[in-house]
Amino acid sequence: DVKVTQSSRYLVKRTGEKVFLECVQDMDHENMFWYRQDPGLGLRLIYFSYDVKMKEKGDIPEGYSVSREKKERFSLILESASTNQTSMYLCASSSSWGQGRDTQYFGPGTRLTVL
Amino acid sequence: EDQVTQSPEALRLQEGESSSLNCSYTVSGLRGLFWYRQDPGKGPEFLFTLYSAGEEKEKERLKATLTKKESFLHITAPKPEDSATYLCAVQAGSSNTGKLIFGQGTTLQVKP
Numbered sequence: 685d686v687k688v689t690q691s692s693r694y695l696v697k698r699t700g701e702k703v704f705l706e707c708v709q710d711m712d713h714e715n716m717f718w719y720r721q722d723p724g725l726g727l728r729l730i731y732f733s734y735d736v737k738m739k740e741k742g743d744i745p746e747g748y749s750v751s752r753e754k755k756e757r758f759s760l761i762l763e764s765a766s767t768n769q770t771s772m773y774l775c776a777s778s779s780s781w782g783q784g785r786d787t788q789y790f791g792p793g794t795r796l797t798v799l
Numbered sequence: 800e801d802q803v804t805q806s807p808e809a810l811r812l813q814e815g816e817s818s819s820l821n822c823s824y825t826v827s828g829l830r831g832l833f834w835y836r837q838d839p840g841k842g843p844e845f846l847f848t849l850y851s852a853g854e855e856k857e858k859e860r861l862k863a864t865l866t867k868k869e870s871f872l873h874i875t876a877p878k879p880e881d882s883a884t885y886l887c888a889v890q891a892g893s894s895n896t897g898k899l900i901f902g903q904g905t906t907l908q909v910k911p
Contacts, residue, residue, distance in 0.1 A: 688842075715897040717897075726902070729898065772840075774843070778897040785831075785897075786830065786848075786890050787833060787848050788845075789845060793840070
């Protein structure tokens with residue numbers, strides 16, 4: 685079974701703090717993704733990575749950065765948290781090869797509240 | 800522009816009342832179509848992948864079908880535990896990085 689884990693289920697931070705969200709997958713997947721999900725707006729892609737040290741901007745990258753130093757780990761960084769970054773953050777991973785390619789498997793999510 | 804539209808936004812069924820959820824898409828060449836189930840406060844759970852028109856997949860009370868323009872998720876004799884939001888996503892043929900385009904989802908409520 686594919687397993688994607690996220691470092692926290694719930695997180696409360698103050699405006700201006702630097703926030704790190706960690707994601708780890710155990711299936712040797714090449715691709716990893718960070719989304720945020722808000723009511724009425726659906727899933728929106730923040731950043732993704734298709735290889736170690738490689739990253740590409742998604743649809744809403746402003747205010748975020750990412751890091752992928754190892755294949756299994758993908759970190760999302762909020763450089764200076766703001767209240768409009770309060771959201772559910774979801775990490776996903778997928779393989780580029782074989783049967784079941786491109787199927788994204790999601791983690792449990794991190795509910796971030798910025799006060 | 801690649802786009803995915805799901806309908807209806809919300810659906811209420813009585814237990815045992817079969818129905819279908821729709822996912823319409825416009826993409827520049829379909830590489831794959833994906834269905835997920837999401838319970839409140841949790842991450843989406845993978846259900847099915849469909850790759851070509853005419854393909855069908857089944858799992859318990861759920862059956863997914865695919866045409867060149869849309870996909871249906873048929874729910875036969877639903878139970879209250881089938882209540883969830885169902886998400887559809889597509890991957891365009893031009894994408895080689897696994898990027899998906901998601902619909903807004905259909906929230907299903909099944910009453911006993």
